[in-house]
Amino acid sequence: xxxxxxxxxxxxxxxxxxxxxxxxxxxxxxxxxxxxxxxxxxxxxxxxxxxxxxxxxxxxxxxxxxxxxxxxxxxxxxxxxxxxxxxxxxxxxxxxxxxxxxxxxxxxxxxxxxxxxxxxxxxxxxxxxxxxxxxxxxxxxxxxxxxxxxxxxxxxxxxxxxxxxxxxxxxxxxxxxxxxxxxxxxxxxxxxxxxxxxxxxxxxxxxxxxxxxxxxxxxxxxxxxxxxxxxxxxxxxxxxxxxxxxxxxxxxxxxxxxxxxxxxxxxx
Amino acid sequence: xxxxxxxxxxxxxxxxxxxxxxxxxxxxxxxxxxxxxxxxxxxxxxxxxxxxxxxxxxxxxxxxxxxxxxxxxxxxxxxxxxxxxxxxxxxxxxxxxxxxxxxxxxxxxxxxxxxxxxxxxxxxxxxxxxxxxxxxxxxxxxxxxxxxxxxxxxxxxxxxxxxxxxxxxxxxxxxxxxxxxxxxxxxxxxxxxxxxxxxxxxxxxxxxxxxxxxxxxxxxxxxxxxxxxxxxxxxxxxxxxxxxxxxxxxxxxxxxxxxxxxx
Numbered sequence: 001x002x003x004x005x006x007x008x009x010x011x012x013x014x015x016x017x018x019x020x021x022x023x024x025x026x027x028x029x030x031x032x033x034x035x036x037x038x039x040x041x042x043x044x045x046x047x048x049x050x051x052x053x054x055x056x057x058x059x060x061x062x063x064x065x066x067x068x069x070x071x072x073x074x075x076x077x078x079x080x081x082x083x084x085x086x087x088x089x090x091x092x093x094x095x096x097x098x099x100x101x102x103x104x105x106x107x108x109x110x111x112x113x114x115x116x117x118x119x120x121x122x123x124x125x126x127x128x129x130x131x132x133x134x135x136x137x138x139x140x141x142x143x144x145x146x147x148x149x150x151x152x153x154x155x156x157x158x159x160x161x162x163x164x165x166x167x168x169x170x171x172x173x174x175x176x177x178x179x180x181x182x183x184x185x186x187x188x189x190x191x192x193x194x195x196x197x198x199x200x201x202x203x204x205x206x207x208x209x210x211x212x213x214x215x216x217x218x219x220x221x222x223x224x225x226x227x228x229x230x231x232x233x234x235x236x237x238x239x240x241x242x243x244x245x246x247x248x249x250x251x252x253x254x255x256x257x258x259x260x261x262x263x264x265x266x267x268x
Numbered sequence: 269x270x271x272x273x274x275x276x277x278x279x280x281x282x283x284x285x286x287x288x289x290x291x292x293x294x295x296x297x298x299x300x301x302x303x304x305x306x307x308x309x310x311x312x313x314x315x316x317x318x319x320x321x322x323x324x325x326x327x328x329x330x331x332x333x334x335x336x337x338x339x340x341x342x343x344x345x346x347x348x349x350x351x352x353x354x355x356x357x358x359x360x361x362x363x364x365x366x367x368x369x370x371x372x373x374x375x376x377x378x379x380x381x382x383x384x385x386x387x388x389x390x391x392x393x394x395x396x397x398x399x400x401x402x403x404x405x406x407x408x409x410x411x412x413x414x415x416x417x418x419x420x421x422x423x424x425x426x427x428x429x430x431x432x433x434x435x436x437x438x439x440x441x442x443x444x445x446x447x448x449x450x451x452x453x454x455x456x457x458x459x460x461x462x463x464x465x466x467x468x469x470x471x472x473x474x475x476x477x478x479x480x481x482x483x484x485x486x487x488x489x490x491x492x493x494x495x496x497x498x499x500x501x502x503x504x505x506x507x508x509x510x511x512x513x514x515x516x517x518x519x520x521x522x523x524x525x526x527x528x529x530x531x
Contacts, residue, residue: 019404034300036296036298036299036300037296037298037299037300037310037422038298038299038300038308038310038452052380052407053380190529192298192421194369194371194380194381194382194383195379195380195381208328209431209432209433209502209506210431210502210505210506211502211505211506234497234498234501237498237501238501241501241502241504241505242505244505247433247505247506249326249328249329249421249433250328250329250330250379258379259379259380260379261329261371261379261381261421263326263421263433263435263530265508265528265529265530266453266528266529266530
């Protein structure tokens with residue numbers, strides 16, 4: 001583990017510094033800590049293996065399963081933060097999903113006039129799947145829309161990260177070390193970044209003082225997570241610049257792999 | 269000295285408030301402090317004289333000397349954070365360069381930067397060599413005699429090209445080689461803009477560095493976004509400073525702005 005330590009404001013990280021590859025979660029997902037330089041780091045779970053310098057983004061909400069079902073209609077006027085759900089497919093310890101979010105999937109939003117608000121989970125029961133697939137879930141806010149019986153819900157966490165693999169994806173941080181798939185660790189989300197991995201055999205040049213964006217074509221010659229210079233039309237450039245907070249502090253030629261130093265405009 | 273004081277989270281600044289022009293370093297370079305409004309300020313060294321309201325940027329890494337040489341190859345597999353270097357050109361007290369960064373200078377595409385944790389004292393009259401301990405283990409091989417950049421990302425100068433990244437706004441005069449705070453986030457009461465050849469600053473639009481630095485538009489003076497759409501995209505991407513009031517073209521003065529968090 002690195003000896004790099006966070007200090008100053010924010011949470012105190014667990015022993016072992018910031019370069020982590022925890023097989024067991026040590027902090028709540030999404031927790032941000034900062035060092036005295038104002039560089040900030042977020043504790044996340046890796047959905048696939050992350051590597052030092054890789055640009056990362058959150059797993060799209062639509063990619064999470066929607067197997068959990070509302071069990072008993074909840075009316076918007078009921079002013080409750082408690083819902084009963086069915087169709088859990090595994091054992092759960094109490095509060096295992098605390099900090100995750102529930103919402104009506106977009107595909108289901110036509111079922112309700114104002115569907116789709118995401119509500120954070122405050123706590124829930126344990127589930128012994130061999131005896132029951134149901135549980136009560138308490139949310140951090142009251143439900144303000146009708147969730148009908150048997151409606152499928154998205155159960156997801158915005159801090160489950162994967163390598164970027166399309167040029168217009170939002171860059172939500174830079175990995176500072178290897179985090180294995182299914183493990184936990186910090187990504188950098190603000191400040192001076194010592195290493196952003198860039199390039200491939202089909203990559204655009206990185207220009208000093210310009211944004212670093214995800215690779216446009218992911219193949220063996222341009223791996224997921226690798227950054228490059230901006231690509232495409234003006235319209236594409238606008239979106240890419242809007243979606244990346246990573247500004248190169250040094251140049252890298254086209255079609256060349258390596259690391260560049262960058263500044264991450266505060267993302268938290 | 270200003271009576272402006274930082275409080276709330278973050279480090280406690282040295283006595284004397286935030287408007288500083290320290291001839292000796294009082295905090296580690298790059299340290300950020302914040303006030304109770306979330307406005308944040310970074311302690312930096314001035315590479316040239318900075319002035320109130322100027323847009324500042326870091327000295328480019330390529331502008332730093334590369335005189336320090338690796339003395340004895342270090343293999344990526346060695347899992348060490350200790351390197352031995354040669355060719356120091358001046359005396360250094362122990363840990364004088366703590367917080368600076370080292371990275372390989374010449375190998376295209378291989379450039380991870382490593383922060384210096386500590387190092388020995390060097391008496392240049394006796395030896396130009398020394399051990400340096402980094403905050404992380406080397407993850408790449410450094411060959412014997414490879415030239416290294418030895419630099420600090422918090423050495424600041426006034427911006428002088430429209431597409432340079434704006435890394436803060438000076439809040440007072442800091443003489444060349446002196447130390448002080450620049451603002452890096454929050455409400456900024458004074459950004460110096462304009463000149464006799466400057467683009468108009470538009471309320472709610474980015475303030476970017478000067479395009480042409482002359483007697484008519486000094487380095488560090490902001491202006492509105494310029495030129496083509498493509499240039500505008502780049503300028504907007506690298507400036508966190510958004511104007512809260514307008515100034516006409518070719519007019520020098522100060523505007524109030526909001527700095528989107530930069531740290």
